[in-house]
Amino acid sequence: MMSKKEMKRKAKEAKAEMKRRNDAEYDGLSFKEKLKKRFSKEKVHRFLFGSKEKDGFLKMFAIYALLICIGFVYIYPLLYMVSTSFMNRDDLLDSSVKWLPSSFYLQNYIDAAKSMDFWVSLGKGFLIAGLPTICNIFICMFVGYGFARYDFRFKKFFMVILIFSYILPRQVTMIPTYVLYNNMKILGTIWSFVLPALFGNGLNAPIFILIFYQFFRQIPKVLIEAAALDGAGHFKTFYRIAVPSAIPAIITVLLFSFVWYWNESYLTELYVQGLSGKSIWTNLVVQLKNFDTSFTSKTATGDTATSLSESVRMAATTLSILPLLLIYFVLQRHFVESIDRSGITGE
């Protein structure tokens, strides 16, 4: 048995030998000839256009250039937003200041946070996004398992309804649902988001059900039969075998559901806020939507140091994105790999 060190040494020796041999080829040649030999036509061609095994330099260069350019375009609005949010009034007017503000001016953030009621909205936003998400995970997992595991009558029909409920715009059912919530007295409370989620009809729930459906179909049937032979009932099989194996799918659903609920302002305003103005529920995105009016009223009462300007608005935008951005950078690996592992693209 060769030790690792020995192997390394051998590899080094072989490399040196190769080099010696290569150098020997060039021995006795003039500099020009050496150059010619080293950069022969085929070699250059292979370097630029690639061979069967390796991609050429030109192709890689084009790919990197495109990716970097488009990537810059992608981040451009964010960079613009952040840089503008630190500018004070003079910087905004000064045309020589383009990207870097002359000083690190934080007053915009302080004022924006005050106007948006940042900490309260943040906490409520977490609740508004978090509770329905948890319901979504459990119920969609349950329903998805039912669709994947059992062959009952009208299954295809129900699947069609599932897809139909995704394609149908929310606006059609919005008005009667609003009336329904109003009659149930849950309008303007968080229940108007939690209740549909509890019955598998939360925001984008069809997608999540389909994700779980795809995932559970990949579980070998033998595994479930084995559990049944060992005396596990239907529910026990579900939570002892299906649920633990579905963790990648759960992470996917968790992330997407949270993000989608967080970014939803239309329905939040309609149901959770109830449009009556009396509700205590709000989140950052809704606050951002009504930012101009609330900021102007704050200015009128003299609560803020600056008046409404581009940089304050950008500061508010940054603040409303910031929590998700932080979560994203911490969990980015899960975000990006989630769809691969959960097999959303199975069919």
Place this chain on the structure above:
Amino acid sequence: MDKQEKKNMIKVRPGRLARREARMGYVFITPWLLGVLAFLLMPLAESFYYMWFNIRITPLGMKFTPVGTGNFTQIWLENPEFPQQLVTYVWQTIVEVPVIVVFALLIAIMLNQKIKFRAFFRLVFFLPVIIVSGPVMNMLVSEGAATIPSMNVQSVVAAFDRILPSSLASEIGEMFSNMIMILWYSGVQILIFLSALQKVDPALYEAAKIDGGGGWECFWKITLPTIKPMVLLNAVYTVIFLSSNEQNELITMIKNAMFSGTKEKGYGYASAMAWMYALVISLITLLFFLLLGSRKDAYDRAVIKAKRAAKKEKRIQRSIERRSARRARAIKRRIEQKKYREYANHD
């Protein structure tokens, strides 16, 4: 399968145990079924009912006045902003969806190459998914962060104006001026394409390479057919995303109509708007289904053709058989009659 075969085949009914197990499927999907009843089907029926009425909110509850198709005539004849916006929306979607899907495919293909910093690039291109909420987008667009200043839109629009109808050209111009937004809408699509691309069997590419296929050919003959279902999925996803996106003015219009205190508008009027909107979206979705739906390939077509030919042949054969049998019977009868007559005469 012809009749004879069908007769011979024994139909296997699932056993009692299997049927009882299948019934468990209903237990699992019950929560969702209830939810569909309460939050999808009932509101759907109600809003269908609402749209034929003028609804006024009184302290005693809602007061319905039947107006027939009055809501529709009002939308179309008296308040023309909605139909105008609807037409704009249709053009916008038809222009933007292909751009988004093709762009997502391009980025996904580039990210699927053997490149360095792949994780970083994925991070960048997936970033917009967590940011694209209505208010944030509105803020960024209104502050001009969504356009690249050096891009000259006017000349592009002018160029398109010459060859295309003006409504389409103006949409394309709009698209160019909000290019970053379009790019931002393709986060999830990139991810879906990426995971589909990674599932393409590498053996296919190897086989193609041995047969002398280049990269371009491989793309059209292997990659694209394999991920074709994903193209459809992404197109539908994009349509739905654009329809429920808060940048879309139609949904704001519906909401405003719902809560406008005027006499003629209200729940019924908004319901009529929502139904028209839903109809348009379904038509667009249908269009993409027809365009991108899985057409059968040459092999399937040949099989179907052969089957049909075989069936026809069998039918002809059967009719010949029947005809000859009939003739045989007729001849037999004639002979018998002859015999009878002879017998009678004889008598």
